[in-house]
Amino acid sequence: xxxxxxxxxxxxxxxxxxxxxxxxxxxxxxxxxxxxxxxxxxxxxxxxxxxxxxxxxxxxxxxxxxxxxxxxxxxxxxxxxxxxxxxxxxxxxxxxxxxxxxxxxxxxxxxxxxxxxxxxxxxxxxxxxxxxxxxxxxxxxxxxxxxxxxxxxxxxxxxxxxxxxxxxxxxxxxxxxxxxxxxxxxxxxxxxxxxxxxxxxxxxxxxxxxxxxxxxxxxxxxxxxxxxxxxxxxxxxxxxxxxxxxxxxxxxxxxxxxxxxxxxxxxxxxxxxxxxxxxxxxxxxxxxxxxxxxxxxxxxxxxxxxxxxxxxxxxxxxxxxxxxxxxxxxxxxxxxxxxxxxxxxxxxxxxxxxxxxxxxxxxxxxxxxxxxxxxxxxxxxxxxxxxxxxxxxxxxxxxxxxxxxxxxxxxxxxxxxxxxxxxxxxxxxxxxxx
Amino acid sequence: xxxxxxxxxxxxxxxxxxxxxxxxxxxxxxxxxxxxxxxxxxxxxxxxxxxxxxxxxxxxxxxxxxxxxxxxxxxxxxxxxxxxxxxxxxxxxxxxxxxxxxxxxxxxxxxxxxxxxxxxxxxxxxxxxxxxxxxxxxxxxxxxxxxxxxxxxxxxxxxxxxxxxxxxxxxxxxxxxxxxxxxxxxxxxxxxxxxxxxxxxxxxxxxxxxxxxxxxxxxxxxxxxxxxxxxxxxxxxxxxxxxxxxxxxxxxxxxxxxxxxxxxxxxxxxxxxxxxxxxxxxxxxxxxxxxxxxxxxxxxxxxxxxxxxxxxxxxxxxxxxxxxxxxxxxxxxxxxxxxxxxxxxxxxxxxxxxxxxxxxxxxxxxxxxxxxxxxxxxxxxxxxxxxxxxxxxxxxxxxxxxxxxxxxxxxxxxxxxxxxxxxxxxxxxxxxxx
Numbered sequence: 001x002x003x004x005x006x007x008x009x010x011x012x013x014x015x016x017x018x019x020x021x022x023x024x025x026x027x028x029x030x031x032x033x034x035x036x037x038x039x040x041x042x043x044x045x046x047x048x049x050x051x052x053x054x055x056x057x058x059x060x061x062x063x064x065x066x067x068x069x070x071x072x073x074x075x076x077x078x079x080x081x082x083x084x085x086x087x088x089x090x091x092x093x094x095x096x097x098x099x100x101x102x103x104x105x106x107x108x109x110x111x112x113x114x115x116x117x118x119x120x121x122x123x124x125x126x127x128x129x130x131x132x133x134x135x136x137x138x139x140x141x142x143x144x145x146x147x148x149x150x151x152x153x154x155x156x157x158x159x160x161x162x163x164x165x166x167x168x169x170x171x172x173x174x175x176x177x178x179x180x181x182x183x184x185x186x187x188x189x190x191x192x193x194x195x196x197x198x199x200x201x202x203x204x205x206x207x208x209x210x211x212x213x214x215x216x217x218x219x220x221x222x223x224x225x226x227x228x229x230x231x232x233x234x235x236x237x238x239x240x241x242x243x244x245x246x247x248x249x250x251x252x253x254x255x256x257x258x259x260x261x262x263x264x265x266x267x268x269x270x271x272x273x274x275x276x277x278x279x280x281x282x283x284x285x286x287x288x289x290x291x292x293x294x295x296x297x298x299x300x301x302x303x304x305x306x307x308x309x310x311x312x313x314x315x316x317x318x319x320x321x322x323x324x325x326x327x328x329x330x331x332x333x334x335x336x337x338x339x340x341x342x343x344x345x346x347x348x349x350x351x352x353x354x355x356x357x358x359x360x361x362x363x364x365x366x367x368x369x370x371x372x373x374x375x376x377x378x379x380x381x382x383x384x385x386x387x388x389x390x391x392x393x394x395x396x397x398x399x400x401x402x403x404x405x406x407x408x409x410x411x412x413x414x415x416x417x418x419x420x421x422x423x424x425x426x427x428x429x430x431x432x433x434x
Numbered sequence: 435x436x437x438x439x440x441x442x443x444x445x446x447x448x449x450x451x452x453x454x455x456x457x458x459x460x461x462x463x464x465x466x467x468x469x470x471x472x473x474x475x476x477x478x479x480x481x482x483x484x485x486x487x488x489x490x491x492x493x494x495x496x497x498x499x500x501x502x503x504x505x506x507x508x509x510x511x512x513x514x515x516x517x518x519x520x521x522x523x524x525x526x527x528x529x530x531x532x533x534x535x536x537x538x539x540x541x542x543x544x545x546x547x548x549x550x551x552x553x554x555x556x557x558x559x560x561x562x563x564x565x566x567x568x569x570x571x572x573x574x575x576x577x578x579x580x581x582x583x584x585x586x587x588x589x590x591x592x593x594x595x596x597x598x599x600x601x602x603x604x605x606x607x608x609x610x611x612x613x614x615x616x617x618x619x620x621x622x623x624x625x626x627x628x629x630x631x632x633x634x635x636x637x638x639x640x641x642x643x644x645x646x647x648x649x650x651x652x653x654x655x656x657x658x659x660x661x662x663x664x665x666x667x668x669x670x671x672x673x674x675x676x677x678x679x680x681x682x683x684x685x686x687x688x689x690x691x692x693x694x695x696x697x698x699x700x701x702x703x704x705x706x707x708x709x710x711x712x713x714x715x716x717x718x719x720x721x722x723x724x725x726x727x728x729x730x731x732x733x734x735x736x737x738x739x740x741x742x743x744x745x746x747x748x749x750x751x752x753x754x755x756x757x758x759x760x761x762x763x764x765x766x767x768x769x770x771x772x773x774x775x776x777x778x779x780x781x782x783x784x785x786x787x788x789x790x791x792x793x794x795x796x797x798x799x800x801x802x803x804x805x806x807x808x809x810x811x812x813x814x815x816x817x818x819x820x821x822x823x824x825x826x827x828x829x830x831x832x833x834x835x836x837x838x839x840x841x842x843x844x845x846x847x848x849x850x851x852x853x854x855x856x857x858x859x860x861x862x863x864x865x866x867x868x
Contacts, residue, residue: 042634071829101828121628137588154571158859194555200476387868394535395505425592434821
């Protein structure tokens with residue numbers, strides 16, 4: 001019987017056995033009659049040791065010929081060894097070389113971000129990018145499980161839309177069969193509101209697009225956003241939902257991505273407070289006073305800059321929820337605060353450590369008249385919103401929701417400063433390749 | 435203490451109690467001093483009975499004023515009643531009217547598809563559309579759980595791409611900051627292949643776009659596609675994966691969407707064989723002979739038409755896997771069959787009952803030279819595929835994958851003939867609204 005073919009995720013179940021692994025040479029070094037090959041297979045890394053006196057000459061020859069990122073099938077005895085990285089080592093008995101790779105473009109030296117992004121398809125093979133992608137994947141599943149386990153219905157909102165939620169200046173536009181212009185969606189929210197009337201609790205989770213000409217480390221032109229929308233949920237319930245959501249998904253990533261977070265050298269003690277509720281909640285007005293006392297220039301009525309967000313968030317060990325912003329700095333569809341109608345029932349959740357806003361949400365206006373006035377005041381074409389207004393015409397109901405761009409959340413969880421590393425193939429203002 | 439606020443999904447736990455429900459009037463009828471109100475809340479339907487002699491005059495007045503799709507908060511005693519649809523009935527004691535709706539546009543009479551699609555935001559409230567959306571949501575989660583539980587890493591492939599996987603004629607195009615043209619992705623596959631080299635087993639699951647001028651019931655311009663890509667997986671393993679995948683997700687939907695499938699009057703005995711492996715596998719050549727014997731005009735070398743697919747699939751009680759198509763009718767990146775190099779190691783999975791192709795997959799070519807020739811032969815710009823070719827340059831490896839558009843799968847599971855009902859807000863050649 002040939003040896004079991006396993007992955008590096010399955011080592012523990014096969015200690016002492018002869019096994020076969022398939023993967024790529026991540027790294028190698030020589031020491032006399034020894035070759036140490038670090039094999040990576042997408043699931044982990046394993047040190048494979050080839051000792052010339054103990055192997056067939058053809059195996060030794062194959063080992064010596066291997067270069068970085070050559071593809072191989074390796075057979076050997078799996079030995080538990082405390083000194084080995086990961087706790088196991090493979091005593092190689094056989095090597096089947098699939099392909100010897102030519103000199104690999106990504107070496108040990110520091111490459112600039114442009115070089116690495118040009119080679120994103122290869123850069124993903126590095127330990128750090130691998131770990132970030134695993135965190136992103138776990139986070140995405142955690143988000144879906146959160147909503148699935150609470151009986152939300154997934155509603156995939158359309159990407160091709162006839163009108164814009166928040167103006168057309170930052171929209172990608174495409175011709176739609178010579179008949180119309182279509183715009184790439186910036187948010188599924190307007191579509192989720194009628195869906196919430198049909199299905200009670202709904203969410204969407206898909207790519208969204210912003211043709212903003214911003215070159216900051218906190219913007220991508222294409223990113224994935226999750227947006228729940230809940231019928232009968234009022235503002236206070238929305239704040240609870242944001243908190244419950246973040247606490248659960250952060251706890252899950254810390255729990256299931258330990259190896260990846262270690263590889264990223266992420267100090268998870270900085271993340272752990274975010275798994276504990278409650279989060280601090282601060283009224284926008286109080287936040288302004290606090291920011292002014294901390295030396296910020298912001299005035300009541302203004303929206304926060306990135307710097308304001310950082311300074312405010314640094315006051316807390318976990319995400320902080322800033323509530324009841326002035327209506328004028330927020331989107332047209334928000335419910336006004338009955339206690340202070342210049343304010344909207346809006347919340348922004350700011351991540352700690354300078355990672356900025358990760359969630360924005362609000363109670364939505366349930367008043368047809370208010371929305372009609374808002375649409376006129378914003379100069380939006382009424383006929384494009386007729387269907388949206390129908391939500392307030394046929395059985396209007398209180399409802400709330402939020403949106404979270406997952407790349408910012410991944411950046412925070414992984415402790416990476418630039419969003420370009422949080423997306424498998426990031427799209428930036430000057431970057432559409434590969 | 436006020437009564438518990440519950441949803442119609444939670445009735446069983448509250449029989450005999452006084453409860454409050456929030457929702458919309460799905461339907462109502464009168465009978466003397468009785469008003470029967472069918473309440474829907476997004477989770478189900480509940481008959482609420484108002485009996486004039488037993489309620490406050492204001493409650494009776496409120497009940498009488500309610501119209502279809504008015505929003506209400508209803509309180510009453512929940513009574514188990516075998517005769518009631520769903521097994522429970524609410525003896526109403528209180529009604530809080532949130533909004534009385536004006537005449538609802540969607541009535542009992544038959545509306546044409548255009549009318550219904552123009553009112554898609556309201557049409558979603560109907561029993562049938564509600565059920566389809568629940569099936570779609572369950573299917574999507576089943577797909578994610580399938581891959582998550584098997585240690586696949588989710589890789590969100592980009593939507594904005596610089597080049598096309600399969601030619602540019604059916605692509606939506608957008609200007610990218612005045613610097614370049616970007617095309618909306620038709621498939622994430624080319625991006626998944628390098629990701630498989632980095633992470634072993636990967637999948638993407640997101641919207642894809644086809645600007646095809648086809649007006650058939652089996653085409654949408656925007657649809658969601660799931661695509662796994664697996665390193666070291668050869669063609670036979672791919673066939674097993676397709677089968678394992680379909681069998682598991684179909685079984686899960688049958689199991690967890692019983693109520694929805696009943697509401698759709700779907701005969702699930704027609705679906706059940708698909709939960710049992712193996713599926714029939716038929717060589718393309720044998721399929722041609724069989725089709726000819728069944729009176730079809732198709733010749734060896736041609737691709738199947740929708741009619742051929744239907745006729746062939748009708749021979750089986752479960753999905754049938756057609757293998758090893760002529761390379762010339764398939765995409766450029768496929769591995770040729772070593773036993774017969776005019777064939778590609780490609781598989782199409784055809785659903786029963788005339789629902790046609792739901793999965794297309796293949797082993798991918800691992801030969802740099804073959805792909806270079808293919809790219810030249812198809813007149814594709816080599817420089818746009820440089821990064822893709824790198825997958826064969828730096829540690830080439832056997833790998834396979836498939837794609838499934840979920841709308842076709844939803845149509846099959848639900849037994850709906852037209853894809854327009856399988857998407858929350860479908861996009862067709864003549865349909866971009868709402």
